[in-house]
Amino acid sequence: MASHAVSFTSVPAKLVELLTPDLPYSLPLLRRLQSTKFNHGTSPHARIVFVSDTELSSEEQFDQYQSKAYTAAYLDFSKPETQMYIYSTLEHPRNRDDASNSHLYEPQLAELVKEVIRLRNEYKQELLFTDPDRILIGSLHADTRSILEKFEGRVQPRPSGPYDKWLIKREELPLLDENLPPGMYWDSANLDDCQLVVSRTDIPRTAVVLLVTFAAFISGTNRHHRSQTLVNLPNLMIKRQDKTPIAWALLGTDGSLISVHVEEPYRRQGLAKxxxxxxxxxxxTRFGDDGWLCADVSPSNVSSRAMCKSLNGKPDWDLSNPVRDWGGRKALAGQLNGKLICDTMSEGFMGLAHTDLPWEIDR
Structure with a gap:
C-alpha cells in the first residue's frame, strides 16, 4: 500500500484531535506540538509532517481524514536542541503485537524519511548541531526505531542502553507540605541563575537564559558558526534568602521532567521530591489539561527511578534519542541513505534528548 506525506507550517487542529485519544502513547509528540504556543516555542522553519495511506494536499482535506493508521512528526532544522519528534500509531498497544502491521508502517516511515530529506534540502542552511548533516530525534519509541534501522542505517547505542518512558498521573502525585526550611523560598529562574545551572551539567553548552519561565538559551556551534535560541519552558527553583539557587527543576519541550538538581549541602532533606x-x-498544565506527566530515565539511573516511583510513576515503554545522519547535504529526496546513531552520554542521563538539560536527580 502506497504511503503519502504532507507537511504543514503550523499545527493542524486535526492532528491534535488524532493524538489526544492515543494518550499517553502519543505524549512526546503531542506535548511538543502544544509547546509551540510558548514564547519562542517554534520558528518559521518548523514543519509538521503527516504520513498515511491517504493522499492529502491541504489542511482542509486533512480535516476529513478518518484512518487510524498514520505516522506524524514535528521537525525544525533551525533549532540547536532536539529537532524532531515522531509518533506512529504502530506504538500504541493495540498495534504493537500485530506482526502484520509491518507492511503498513515500513512504507510510512520510509516516506517520512524521504520527506525529511526533502525538507532538509529545502532548508539549505547549516544545522545548529555538532554535525551539520545530522538531526537529533527525541524520545523515539523502540518499535519505530527498529523500522528506521532497516533503512540502510545502524544504531550505536548508549553505554547505558535504552531508556524507559515513565508515566505519571497528575491526580496521583503525592500530597506534600510545600513549606520550605527556614531561609529558603520558591522562585522562578532569572538571567543570573543560568551560569550556575550550566555549571552543574555535563552537556556541552555555553549558557542558559532563565526568563520568567525557564528559557533554554543554547549556543549551537559548528566551527565558527554560532546560533542562539530561546525556548520558554516551565521551571521552578528553591533559593536562599540571598537569592542563590540551591535546587531547580524544569520541563522539556515534550513535557517531560528533564532536570531535578539539589546542591550538595542541601541534599537528603526531601527537596528534590x-x-x-x-x-x-x-x-x-501549560501544555494541556489531560493529566498525563512523564519522564525519560535510564534503567541504570537508580536515583531517578526511585524519584519516579516516589511520584507514583510507572515505566511503560522503551525509547532512545538517536542522531540521524542524512548522508550529507547532497542527499536527494527519495534516498534512504544515512546512519542512525545514538550519541553516548555519561551517567545514563537523557540530556541531549530534550532541549537543554539532563535529568540529574540529587536528593
Missing part, C-alpha cells in the same frame, strides 16, 4: 511534585502539579 517536593520540587518535582510542585513543578508537575502547577506548571505541567
Amino acid at each position: 517536593k520540587l518535582a511534585v510542585k513543578l508537575l502539579r502547577e506548571k505541567a
Whole structure:
C-alpha cells in the first residue's frame, strides 16, 4: 500500500484531535506540538509532517481524514536542541503485537524519511548541531526505531542502553507540605541563575537564559558558526534568602521532567521530591489539561527511578534519542541513505534528548 506525506507550517487542529485519544502513547509528540504556543516555542522553519495511506494536499482535506493508521512528526532544522519528534500509531498497544502491521508502517516511515530529506534540502542552511548533516530525534519509541534501522542505517547505542518512558498521573502525585526550611523560598529562574545551572551539567553548552519561565538559551556551534535560541519552558527553583539557587527543576519541550538538581549541602532533606511534585502539579498544565506527566530515565539511573516511583510513576515503554545522519547535504529526496546513531552520554542521563538539560536527580 502506497504511503503519502504532507507537511504543514503550523499545527493542524486535526492532528491534535488524532493524538489526544492515543494518550499517553502519543505524549512526546503531542506535548511538543502544544509547546509551540510558548514564547519562542517554534520558528518559521518548523514543519509538521503527516504520513498515511491517504493522499492529502491541504489542511482542509486533512480535516476529513478518518484512518487510524498514520505516522506524524514535528521537525525544525533551525533549532540547536532536539529537532524532531515522531509518533506512529504502530506504538500504541493495540498495534504493537500485530506482526502484520509491518507492511503498513515500513512504507510510512520510509516516506517520512524521504520527506525529511526533502525538507532538509529545502532548508539549505547549516544545522545548529555538532554535525551539520545530522538531526537529533527525541524520545523515539523502540518499535519505530527498529523500522528506521532497516533503512540502510545502524544504531550505536548508549553505554547505558535504552531508556524507559515513565508515566505519571497528575491526580496521583503525592500530597506534600510545600513549606520550605527556614531561609529558603520558591522562585522562578532569572538571567543570573543560568551560569550556575550550566555549571552543574555535563552537556556541552555555553549558557542558559532563565526568563520568567525557564528559557533554554543554547549556543549551537559548528566551527565558527554560532546560533542562539530561546525556548520558554516551565521551571521552578528553591533559593536562599540571598537569592542563590540551591535546587531547580524544569520541563522539556515534550513535557517531560528533564532536570531535578539539589546542591550538595542541601541534599537528603526531601527537596528534590517536593520540587518535582510542585513543578508537575502547577506548571505541567501549560501544555494541556489531560493529566498525563512523564519522564525519560535510564534503567541504570537508580536515583531517578526511585524519584519516579516516589511520584507514583510507572515505566511503560522503551525509547532512545538517536542522531540521524542524512548522508550529507547532497542527499536527494527519495534516498534512504544515512546512519542512525545514538550519541553516548555519561551517567545514563537523557540530556541531549530534550532541549537543554539532563535529568540529574540529587536528593
